[in-house]
Amino acid sequence: MTAEMVAGALFISCGELSGDGYASAVVRTLRSKGFSGRILGMAGGRSAAAGMEILWDSRMLHLMGIGEVLPSIPRLLRLKSEMVDTVMTSGVTTVLVVDSPDFHLPFVASLRARGWRGRVVYAVPPTVWAWRSGRVKALARDVDLCLPLFRFEHEFLEARGVPSAWRGHPLTDEFVSVAPSPPPLDARRIALLPGSRRSEIRRLLPTLHKIASRLRTEGFSPVFSVAPGLSDNLKEWMKGELLGMEIFEGEGRELLAGSAAAAGASGTVAVEAMLLDRFMVVLYKTGFLSECVWRMLAKTQKISLPNILAGREIYPELLQRHAAPENTTEALLRYLRDTEYRDAVHDGLRVAREGMGAPGSLAFWAERILSGDANARNSESLPSEETSP
Secondary structure (H helix, E strand, O other): OOHHHOOOEEEEEEOOHHHHHHHHHHHHHHHHOOOOOOEEEEEOHHHHHHOOEEEEEHHHHOOOOHHHHHHHHHHHHHHHHHHHHHHHHOOEEEEEEEOOHHHHHHHHHHHHHOOOOOEEEEEOOOOOOOEOOOHHHHHHHHOOEEEOOOHHHHHHHHHOOOOEOOOEOOHHHHOOOOOOOOOOOOOOEEEEEOOOOHHHHHHHHHHHHHHHHHHHHOOOEEEEEOOOOOOHHHHHHHHHHOOOOEEEOOOHHHHHHOOOEEEEEOOHHHHHHHHOOOEEEEEEOOOHHHHHHHHHHEOOOOOOHHHHHHOOOOOOEEEHHHOOHHHHHHHHHHHHHOHHHHHHHHHHHHHHHHOOEOOOHHHHHHHHHHOOOHHHHHOOOOOOHHHOO
8 A cells, every 4th residue: 555545644652762763763754655644643852853743742751660650640641531532533544652551552442442443553562572461462452563673572472463563673774874893992982871761860870970980090981971852951950960071962872883882771772782883781770669560570581682682691781789880880891801701792792683684674664554454464574585684
């Protein structure tokens, strides 16, 4: 089905900075394919720049951990109700939700409960392979098509009756012209990445500040990333906390490309580091209650996707109290000074990159989003031999 044959509006909802990146790329790709319908919903500045009509700012969902989510429930319920009403009354024929399953699964369920029978596509679906596998039932019931990031996710979903299609990770499109290469051995810059969510930043920034001081005494040049998608208030607070430290306000991947190594929050940035062939120490801190829930429900011992793709730990994962300045600095210095260990890291990163699939995934996503074919639930992950990774 071509873009010209698709009628109605497209509603997009995302709640993370990474989700805004995926959404904006989808909007640009859809427009390049000739889709001229209305695109509206909840997203951030990148999607707005791509031409999406922003009705709600995605920063409304920048929450982390049960302790932060619980007080926000009344506001989130009102938001969900407003979004459902908009979909029901705006001529929307397809809904695309990106990541943020704690909000999007109830949102989609509410749409179905209201009798909406349009098409639902879930990009970056919940990590049911890692924890809370019961969500598979909701995906099979309410979602017409999932667009996961990795082959193993696609295979997991299909094996459980969830409609899924996969070609590769969208970041492969963005990095296709960037040949991964280890940094020069004399590189001294270390990227420090405190994350994109307020609570995450507030938990990690003091630790990263101490790490920076230790790195300076070792002769390295730590540089803090202040993500461009953050609110102005949060940026100003960070700058106040980082007086005397070097900061970088561009895209995190630009900082990574010019650095010898990195340390910081788990997430998309770790995948970007992997694609650039940069070593990273992954730090994760959350509230006590959230940690208890994760330990009870998690089905995997690793949280960093490069480690999962490689089948072994190539990025040290320092969780909770282990995410301490001395541990992080020790892990960074081992990589920077131990040639044998460094070579093993880059061998692992090469293996992990092979699990990212083939370029062209954004066009693949756009085609699946535009398609109204009822058989899309059974579409193949790779439509032709030529597109296989």
